[in-house]
Amino acid sequence: MESLTASLQRVFGFSQFRSGQEAALTSLEAGKDTLAILPTGAGKTLIYQLYGYRHPGCVLIVSPLLSLMNDQVDRLRMNGFKRAAAINSLTPFGERLSILNHLDQLQFLFLSPEMLSQPQMLNQLQRINLSLLVIDEAHCIVQWGPDFRPEYLLLGAIRDKLQRPLTLMLTATAGKQTRHEIAKQLRSTPAVVTESVNRPNIFLDVENVADEATKQSRLQDLVKRLPRPGVVYFSSKQQASDTALWLQQTAGVTAAAYHAGLDAEDRFKIQQQFMTDKLDIICATSAFGMGIDKDNVRFVIHYHLPADLESYAQEIGRAGRDGAPSVAILLYAPGDEQLPLALGQSNRPEAETIQRYYAHPQSFAADEPQIHLLAFYRDHGISQAAVERLFAGRERERNHALSQMVDYVQSPTCLREKWLQAFDEAAPAHDEACCAPSNQPLDLAAIHLLQQAVTPAPIQKVPWQERLARLF
Amino acid sequence: MEAVDLGQLLSSKQDRRIRVIENLLRGKKTVSTLYWGQRYHLLPLLNLSKHLARGGLDTAIQDLQQRDWVTVDAEQKTLRLTAKGEVGLAQHAYYRPVTVDQWVNWDLNAARQRLLLAVQVTSQFAHSTARYYPLATDQETRRAVRQWFHGAKGPALASDLATALTASLRQLPNETASIMTDQFTGFDQPGLTLEQLALATDQAIWQIRLREFDGVAQIARDAWQTTHPLHNLLAPLWRLPVSTSSQATLAAVTAGGDLQRVADRRKIKLSTVREHLLEAAIMLPVTDFPYELVLPPAMREAFRTAVHGDLDSWQYVALPQAMQAEYDFFYFRLYAIWRMKQEVPA
């Protein structure tokens, strides 16, 4: 068999792997299940693309984000892998059928966890030769599992039913606890390939603001002064949309919202506008980012408090991929931790509801999300006691993760040290290019992140005939 | 859809049923929806907003009520524009699509998808871009565009397409041409979203959509010419606005079939045959329906003497008992459609 580097050259035209890629591939080639924890932008997809190229059979990729799947299929096609397809709940019936009928000819198949857990799908998959099972965004097993995607909890059992194919778990961030949990859920003892999560060129800043109004005006002020482009993260779709409009109208920037509520065409256009520097600011929910390769994002601002440091690390990781100075700013108003707390709780049934449901399952409406979740567990033979333990344990984990996040926000000392602690990493010594905890002011000039004065190009409205002609 | 958009679909002279407007937009083609859609002159709306939720017009209705622009009947079923509403609406310059009489003949959403992807593929091809992200569309659109492009690509495609699109868009209001151009995705142009176009032109989203439908319909109609570069891609989307089973029923009846015999032969119920015929009568020009056979002159004469006044006020149950005994509701409704077609040339 040709060497990994020769394959890399042949398929992608690169002569060198990026760090982490080769280690992960070598581990897989040795037949070891592998957990690859590599930062966003490290080229995680290349690992399974190249593996799929080198081995006969189908690479099955389980991916939690529906909007992203078709992007990934397109990306594979762009790289010359035409036999790729995706099936999720949005796939039209006819399309689904035609994919299923040609399953044995596929080289890459993307599935949502929901699709994978359907018995018919499993039957079909048992008949084909799986060269590799990829669990993309594997941290979702922990972050989303019990609350949002119960199907992720079945992955271990599903993997058994598929005769334990060689498995690659991919994630950008996973602390010790998360690594342990991923391995446990998947019933595997993977080799771990990891790089430091630290991003030295991203300056870390936490700012305390008195209230919502102050936060808004601070955001506006920052957006006006920071170099662009940038991303502002929100917990709510509505607030992302409203703020994009408001910034566009008041801050002299081009801004757009990006969230899971947009249709595929709008998502495509906004994403492409951002990629081609036609947008200054994206106001996003966590739906944005996975799969976005943009090097020159100069800032990431969090308007709401993330639920844990892993999500936070993942989201600020969109900044500064080119290695140039960038900044991650978290705006915090007293009581901000209530929102992630409430979001977590709203997805979790009360102990009393669990008891009543297990006593009289028929008398509940299954279309309610919490009941749907309980029905899912019950249908899979999980006892009431186990479900109660599951939710209680989950609640403790979430509260712990959130308190770590709050610790970070309130830390009077080096933020980077706090952050990396959660990933069992030692931080380099603090210096002036490192961070500004909440008790210290942010000096944009000192960290070379003041916007260069630009004279805005006069807007010329070109007649449509000419704009049309430019397309062709 | 906002208050002003909905207001455009209402009248001060006619009560209009909310459910009919909603079902038209959602593409629910019952005979009753089609009949009233025709009465309201709103059939072009058919299928334009498939994702509209049930009750999706409620906010717009509330808004209109708060402005005193409409009155709602006691049963909350129909809307009528007030004098204040008429004045209010007249103050908004509202877009009047120019191709609207074509709309029922096209699946405009499918045509738009194909057009956008074809423009992107051709634009990138013209600039020799080997790697780019194609617009996210359904598999059927991808298949159709791939097949079209395979046959159409060549050194002249881009300039032919540019010429053809320019010729089509020139026939439309300038702002519509401009909006159509801005939504296209292609080389160095990601394209603008509906919301961005609405914001940039200070128009409601629904008006932008009307302009897009207008542009798509114009281009699709021009692509009817076999020399048009998009002919093979768009012409297959032309369709009779009548379902294939209704067309089959209509053909059988036109060939001289008695309705019951047609029902027996097609193994469908007589009531289904009648529904098919009503659908065809509503959706097709008066010359394309065998009124002479199904609604002979003597029958028309009987109805003419029995019903009076405004068509909307006719009631089957108000007919003399003898007539009700002789003619089913089907003939009454068909007569109304025929009369309507006399008033409004198709």
Ligand SMILES: [Zn+2]
């Ligand atoms: Zn520090």
